[in-house]
Amino acid sequence: MSSTPTGPTASGVAGALVTIVTGASSGIGLATATALSAEGHTVIGTSRNAATAPEVPGVRMVDLDITSPASIQALVARVIAEHGRIDVLVNNAGMGASGAAEESTLEQDQRLFDLNVFGLMRMTKAVLPHMRQRGSGRVVNISSVLGFLPSPFMAAYAATKHAVEGWSESLDHEVRQFGVRVVLVEPAYTNTSFEASTVRPDRPLHAYAHQRAVADSVNLANAEAGDAPSVVAAVVLAAATDPKPRLRYTAGPMAKRVSVLRRLVPAKAFDAQMRKMNKLPA
Numbered sequence: 001m002s003s004t005p006t007g008p009t010a011s012g013v014a015g016a017l018v019t020i021v022t023g024a025s026s027g028i029g030l031a032t033a034t035a036l037s038a039e040g041h042t043v044i045g046t047s048r049n050a051a052t053a054p055e056v057p058g059v060r061m062v063d064l065d066i067t068s069p070a071s072i073q074a075l076v077a078r079v080i081a082e083h084g085r086i087d088v089l090v091n092n093a094g095m096g097a098s099g100a101a102e103e104s105t106l107e108q109d110q111r112l113f114d115l116n117v118f119g120l121m122r123m124t125k126a127v128l129p130h131m132r133q134r135g136s137g138r139v140v141n142i143s144s145v146l147g148f149l150p151s152p153f154m155a156a157y158a159a160t161k162h163a164v165e166g167w168s169e170s171l172d173h174e175v176r177q178f179g180v181r182v183v184l185v186e187p188a189y190t191n192t193s194f195e196a197s198t199v200r201p202d203r204p205l206h207a208y209a210h211q212r213a214v215a216d217s218v219n220l221a222n223a224e225a226g227d228a229p230s231v232v233a234a235v236v237l238a239a240a241t242d243p244k245p246r247l248r249y250t251a252g253p254m255a256k257r258v259s260v261l262r263r264l265v266p267a268k269a270f271d272a273q274m275r276k277m278n279k280l281p282a
Helices: 027-038 069-083 106-134 155-178 206-224 229-241 253-264 267-277
Strands: 018-021 042-047 059-063 088-091 137-142 180-187 248-251
Touching: 018 027, 018 069, 027 042, 027 059, 027 088, 027 229, 042 069, 059 069, 069 106, 088 106, 088 229, 106 137, 106 155, 106 180, 137 155, 137 229, 155 180, 180 229, 180 253, 229 248, 248 253, 253 267
Parallel strands: 018 042, 018 088, 042 059, 088 137, 137 180, 180 248
Antiparallel strands: none
């Protein structure tokens, strides 16, 4: 399925979409950039060090620091100047963090929010004026099942995804009148290098050492058994191009199951199941 799309697209533009994918050098971002390019879309992938990113046919990698407003504004202006428009923004860049909430300094938590939340906000705010003036556009925010689930020993990371969920859903209501949609993709565990690059607590405490190690082993095992990045990328592609998009797209069978369970299972039973899954004391 590599033919160039024809007819109306999600952005209201006939033909190929001009897309930006942040964090496109590995994992879900790389798989998403590859999937979009394979469908004939114009893809600008970003990374903090684009020179080290794998080469993908049809994907142009550029440097971007999502914590820098100047870097973001320069990228957006460049894409508009070269391609005339931005149809889709996929906010994928970010990082993980593990450890008990008490074990990370507030400064470490703030750095995590600066990437996972404020970086996403900066990128979105940079493209919105253009999309609003054109009367079309799609922002796809990569969230997580941890945007609606608790995650012991990943509290700060779960908090960033909860923030992304609330901000995205609120924003979507604001911009629909301008032909712009904001949608969420919610993967569960994905078999990428994400766990290996997860930030560890900067002030570890002996009181949490055993249970932190248990949580790390649970997360690593689940990630190794998780969905391939291409599974998530296929859902991102659908979220970016659906003529009538949903607000939320769960990605993969586990994400679908836990989404249903979160809605239907009584709170006490769900709480007990979460503790069992995370090997926490009864």
